[in-house]
Structures are given as C-alpha cells and as structure tokens.
Amino acid sequence: MGTTRKMLLLVGSPKRGKSTSESIGTYLLEKVKEKxxxxxxxxxSQSISSRDGMEKLLxxxxxxxxxxxxxxxxxxxxxxxxxxxxxxxxxxRKGRPDVRRQEFxxxxxSGFPEARQSETALAISRRFAKETGFAWAGGLAFGGxxxxxxxxxxxxxxxxxHLRRAxxxxxxxxxxxxxxxxxxxxxxxxxxxxxxLYTFMGDMGWRRKAKREGCRSRLDRRPYG
Amino acid sequence: MRVTVLDGWGADNAPMKVxxxxxxxxxxxQVDSFVLRNTKVGGCMGCFGCWVKTPGICVxxxxxxxxxxxxxxxxLLLLVxxxxxxGYSSELKKAVDRLIPLNSPFFKKISGEIHHKPRYGRYPSxxxxxxxxxxDEENEQIFRTLVKQNAINFHSPAFAAGFxxxxxxxxxxxxTIHTLLSEGR
Numbered sequence: 395m396g397t398t399r400k401m402l403l404l405v406g407s408p409k410r411g412k413s414t415s416e417s418i419g420t421y422l423l424e425k426v427k428e429k430x431x432x433x434x435x436x437x438x439s440q441s442i443s444s445r446d447g448m449e450k451l452l453x454x455x456x457x458x459x460x461x462x463x464x465x466x467x468x469x470x471x472x473x474x475x476x477x478x479x480x481x482x483x484x485x486x487r488k489g490r491p492d493v494r495r496q497e498f499x500x501x502x503x504s505g506f507p508e509a510r511q512s513e514t515a516l517a518i519s520r521r522f523a524k525e526t527g528f529a530w531a532g533g534l535a536f537g538g539x540x541x542x543x544x545x546x547x548x549x550x551x552x553x554x555x556h557l558r559r560a561x562x563x564x565x566x567x568x569x570x571x572x573x574x575x576x577x578x579x580x581x582x583x584x585x586x587x588x589x590x591l592y593t594f595m596g597d598m599g600w601r602r603k604a605k606r607e608g609c610r611s612r613l614d615r616r617p618y619g
Numbered sequence: 620m621r622v623t624v625l626d627g628w629g630a631d632n633a634p635m636k637v638x639x640x641x642x643x644x645x646x647x648x649q650v651d652s653f654v655l656r657n658t659k660v661g662g663c664m665g666c667f668g669c670w671v672k673t674p675g676i677c678v679x680x681x682x683x684x685x686x687x688x689x690x691x692x693x694x695l696l697l698l699v700x701x702x703x704x705x706g707y708s709s710e711l712k713k714a715v716d717r718l719i720p721l722n723s724p725f726f727k728k729i730s731g732e733i734h735h736k737p738r739y740g741r742y743p744s745x746x747x748x749x750x751x752x753x754x755d756e757e758n759e760q761i762f763r764t765l766v767k768q769n770a771i772n773f774h775s776p777a778f779a780a781g782f783x784x785x786x787x788x789x790x791x792x793x794x795t796i797h798t799l800l801s802e803g804r
Contacts, residue, residue, distance in 0.1 A: 506734070617675040619740070
C-alpha cells in the first residue's frame with residue numbers, strides 16, 4: 395500500500411530564507427520518498443500570494459492522502475499565512491462529500507524550550523482537521539527551534555537527534571497509514587540541552603545577531619515609551 | 620481609559636459590531652479602532668528585525684507600526700474575531716503577529732515557562748471577544764486557552780475572553796458585551 399499513497403508537505407514558515415519548518419518538513423519528505431511514497435512540497439507564504447499559487451495549493455490538498463503541515467509558533471498560534479491557507483482549504487471543501495479518507499498531521503516548532511507551549515496551536519490544527527473532514531494523524535511539537543536555525547537536520551548533529559528519530563518514526567507511520575505514535579510525540583518534545591543553557595545561549599545569540607546587523611541601539615530600548 | 624480595538628470581524632458581523640460600538644460610546648472611552656479587513660497590514664516575516672536591527676520597531680513601515688504604538692499606550696487591548704478553528708481569524712492574526720516588537724528578545728522565566736521579557740514598564744489588559752454560530756465547547760476552550768497564553772506573552776495585567784453567538788437575540792448580545800466590557804476595565 396506504501397507506493398500508492400501520496401503526501402503533501404505544507405511548509406508554514408513566513409520567513410523568506412531557510413526555516414526550521416522547512417528543515418523538519420524536508421527531512422520527513424525525503425524519508426517517505428526513500429520508501430517509494432510520492433510526496434510534494436508547497437511553501438504556503440509563496441503560494442497564497444497569487445491566485446494560481448492558491449489554486450495549486452488547494453488542488454494539491456485535494457489530491458493528497460496525507461497533508462503534513464510544518465509551522466513555527468507565532469504568538470501561541472499559527473502564523474497568519476497558515477491560517478489564511480486553512481481558511482481557504484475549509485472554504486474549498488465546503489459542500490464536498492468526503493469521497494475518501496484523507497489525513498492531516500501537524501508539526502510545530504517554537505523558539506521556546508518547552509514543546510508544550512505549542513499545544514494550543516496544535517489544538518487549532520486538530521480542530522481544523524475535524525471541521526474539514528480530515529482524519530487526525532497526530533500533532534507533534536519541537537521546542538528550541540532556534541538551535542536548528544533552518545539547517546538541514548542531517549547537519550544539525552546532536553541538537554537534532556531526538557527530532558530526527560521522532561521524524562523517522564513518523565515517516566514509518568505515514569507510509570503505513572497509521573497515526574503518529576506517542577513515542578514520536580514524546581521524543582520530539584524531549585529537550586536536547588538543559589533549559590538554562592538554551593536561554594543563556596539564546597540571549598547571547600540575540601546580541602550577536604544585533605552586532606551582525608550593525609545595530610547601534612540598545613536592544614531593550616522603548617521607542618513608544 | 621484608552622482602548623485599542625483590533626477588529627477582525629467580517630461584514631456579516633455588522634450587527635454585533637454596532638452593539639459593541641454603542642456600548643463603548645456609552646463608556647466615554649478613548650477608542651482607536653482598526654477594521655482589519657479594510658487595513659493593509661503586512662505579514663510578519665519572522666525576520667527578528669524588530670529585535671536586532673531596529674529594536675522595538677517593525678522593519679515594515681505600514682499600519683502595523685501604528686497598531687503596535689497605540690496598543691502599548693492603551694489601558695485595554697480589545698480583540699474581536701470570528702472564532703476560527705478555535706483561534707483567531709487570519710484578519711485578526713495579521714495584526715497580532717505585528718505586536719512582537721513590544722517585547723524584548725531576551726528570555727525570562729514566567730510561571731515556570733520561558734517567555735520573552737517585557738520591553739515596556741506597563742502593558743494593556745487583554746479582552747478578546749469571539750463570535751460563533753452557536754455554543755461550541757471545544758472551540759471555546761481552545762479560544763480561552765489562546766487568550767490566556769497571549770496574556771502571559773504580552774504581560775497583560777488582566778485578561779478575559781467571551782463569546783457572542785449567532786443564536787442570541789440583540790438584547791442578549793448587548794448584555795454579553797456589557798458584562799465583558801465591565802470585566803475589561
């Protein structure tokens with residue numbers, strides 16, 4: 395059955411360059427392709443800005459057996475372009491009979507070390523699946539996404555060890571048409587370094603980025619104060 | 620009391636909107652309202668320019684900057700939206716995503732979790748009103764949790780969430796709005 399199923403990856407990052415959502419999605423996509431499954435990738439932000447792009451997205455969703463949405467957490471929820479795409483998909487599916495089983499899997503990543511901060515965004519994703527007639531294949535969350543910073547996961551070393559393993563388990567489930575197992579969800583949520591170290595390195599990272607940008611202001615200034 | 624309203628409602632929410640505006644007028648609040656479906660607000664690109672390039676100001680120069688400036692000078696931030704899969708509609712979210720410059724990039728532990736430090740000394744309280752065709756326990760639960768988490772991330776001194784239903788009479792809606800706005804104070 396593996397070779398006949400089709401996966402569509404929807405990458406939800408609004409970033410113009412490389413993103414951790416893309417790293418996660420691409421790793422998973424390559425894994426299912428290795429096993430002979432057909433898989434396509436659509437970048438949501440690019441697609442929804444044109445009528446043709448949106449149409450391609452909607453038809454891609456219609457033709458897939460499983461949709462995998464990877465997205466960054468934006469203020470406890472999904473980024474605006476992802477919500478816009480989900481609204482369009484819901485509108486497109488209105489009044490259409492569910493002719494066959496289609497699944498929906500959501501994978502969140504956030505810059506906070508606690509994966510559980512993405513739970514509401516995953517609840518929104520799950521509710522979308524319910525309202526639009528997709529079977530829920532699971533919701534996974536990765537905390538500490540800044541440490542990946544859009545690198546390919548194969549090159550991200552030990553920082554991505556739990557993440558890769560969780561995605562390997564998810565790929566196997568996708569191929570077999572099963573829900574993602576609890577072990578994958580738990581592995582992905584497991585911190586890869588202690589929380590104090592992540593925040594210490596994160597704070598240093600902001601100062602380093604500001605220096606690189608040639609920023610001369612204090613990072614805590616209050617322009618509207 | 621200064622209030623900024625981020626209005627993510629669509630044209631079909633017009634009756635609710637009229638009632639809300641009447642209730643606010645009665646309170647003599649100083650209100651800045653953004654009807655988001657008529658306001659061009661560029662999408663946050665996650666570039667972090669507002670943290671590391673022009674700290675406190677988004678790199679996109681549009682209404683998103685005005686929204687952030689008015690929100691931080693308000694006593695109350697009022698969000699209104701159709702409840703969309705339990706969360707905010709894309710129209711409301713495009714404005715909410717642009718509030719990130721109001722926080723500092725640096726991390727802080729709040730109630731046992733890591734969040735971004737406040738950039739300012741004071742923040743508005745948060746009130747969110749979601750509209751639904753009818754009562755819907757799951758949607759309402761997701762929405763309430765989202766508002767609670769937003770209040771943590773935006774350092775709101777107080778927060779509340781409530782709902783208006785398509786099945787309510789205008790009088791019932793008015794009473795709900797009245798109660799919610801009283802909580803918002």
